[in-house]
Amino acid sequence: MLVKRTYTRRRAGALLGAGLAALFLSGAPRAGDAPRTHKIDIQKFKFAPAALTIKAGDSVEWTNHDIAPHTATHEEGSWDTGTLSRGESAALTFETPGTYSYFCAFHPQMTGTLTVEA
Amino acid sequence: MINKKTCAAALVAFAFSMPAVAEEPMNDLEIAHTAYTAGQIDIRYAHLALALSQNEDVRAFAATMVRDHTAVNDAAGALITELNVTPQDNGLSQALVKGAGEKVEELTGLRGKAFDCAYATNELGYHQVVNQTVEGKFIPNTTVEPLKELLTDALATFKQHEKHAENMVSSLKCS
Numbered sequence: 153m154l155v156k157r158t159y160t161r162r163r164a165g166a167l168l169g170a171g172l173a174a175l176f177l178s179g180a181p182r183a184g185d186a187p188r189t190h191k192i193d194i195q196k197f198k199f200a201p202a203a204l205t206i207k208a209g210d211s212v213e214w215t216n217h218d219i220a221p222h223t224a225t226h227e228e229g230s231w232d233t234g235t236l237s238r239g240e241s242a243a244l245t246f247e248t249p250g251t252y253s254y255f256c257a258f259h260p261q262m263t264g265t266l267t268v269e270a
Numbered sequence: 271m272i273n274k275k276t277c278a279a280a281l282v283a284f285a286f287s288m289p290a291v292a293e294e295p296m297n298d299l300e301i302a303h304t305a306y307t308a309g310q311i312d313i314r315y316a317h318l319a320l321a322l323s324q325n326e327d328v329r330a331f332a333a334t335m336v337r338d339h340t341a342v343n344d345a346a347g348a349l350i351t352e353l354n355v356t357p358q359d360n361g362l363s364q365a366l367v368k369g370a371g372e373k374v375e376e377l378t379g380l381r382g383k384a385f386d387c388a389y390a391t392n393e394l395g396y397h398q399v400v401n402q403t404v405e406g407k408f409i410p411n412t413t414v415e416p417l418k419e420l421l422t423d424a425l426a427t428f429k430q431h432e433k434h435a436e437n438m439v440s441s442l443k444c445s
Contacts, residue, residue: 197430219345219420220338220427237341258334259430 189213189243192264194222194236194256199264206246208268213243223257224264232257295411296360302417303357304366305408305424306346308400309339311370312393318377319389328386331393331438335431342424349416387444394439397432401425 187209193200195217206212214224216236225232233242249270256262312335319332350357373392380388404425412418
């Protein structure tokens with residue numbers, strides 16, 4: 153499902169070293185539009201937008217604006233941003249079409265839905 | 271259990287409504303001290319829960335309390351450093367610490383569901399009173415804008431904790 157993860161600010165160094173990008177890299181770039189990066193803000197204990205539709209190959213970048221740390225975690229556990237402190241971002245790239253429900257692992261009442269279209 | 275819940279709420283309510291505090295609005299440095307102290311107390315409760323509870327939901331809540339209150343207090347510490355000020359101890363902070371010591375002693379003697387319910391109920395009462403105080407007294411009385419912003423952000427977090435605690439009390443079927 154994921155081709156790579158990119159973390160910004162303080163998390164960048166930790167994951168670049170992990171080689172995850174190379175590990176998950178698969179599939180050819182899609183024809184037509186170039187892949188896009190969509191932004192989701194985490195603010196006041198909500199994902200905004202709470203529902204987002206993207207194309208396969210696009211990335212989603214979550215940024216936490218709250219004091220409290222948050223995550224964006226797939227309900228079925230196949231992907232996770234890791235802990236995002238205030239001001240931190242994490243980007244995940246999605247290759248496999250489908251509808252993915254996710255939540256904050258620390259505050260489960262925070263939920264969102266991501267739809268990946270072919 | 272109702273009695274314990276009432277006692278916990280009454281204890282905190284007493285601390286937040288002491289005559290000296292009610293009559294004289296606290297200054298910015300006193301508010302900063304008390305807000306920080308209240309956070310540290312909840313972290314202390316949470317560590318106790320992590321040590322004593324076997325309930326997965328209670329432990330998850332406690333871990334969230336440690337994580338979130340640490341983040342808020344870290345932000346407060348950074349602001350204090352930036353402003354180069356020293357928070358001022360006061361009667362309310364002292365009453366909170368005293369009440370927390372007694373509550374910890376009470377909780378330490380409990381195990382199993384008795385502990386979980388006492389912890390959850392105390393968390394609900396504690397957050398209810400703290401949130402009322404932060405919203406109704408601390409934020410309106412704060413004159414330093416960065417501190418007011420921090421308290422406002424923190425209140426959004428604490429209100430989530432209150433809801434979470436309410437759900438936890440309900441799911442534990444303590445009454």
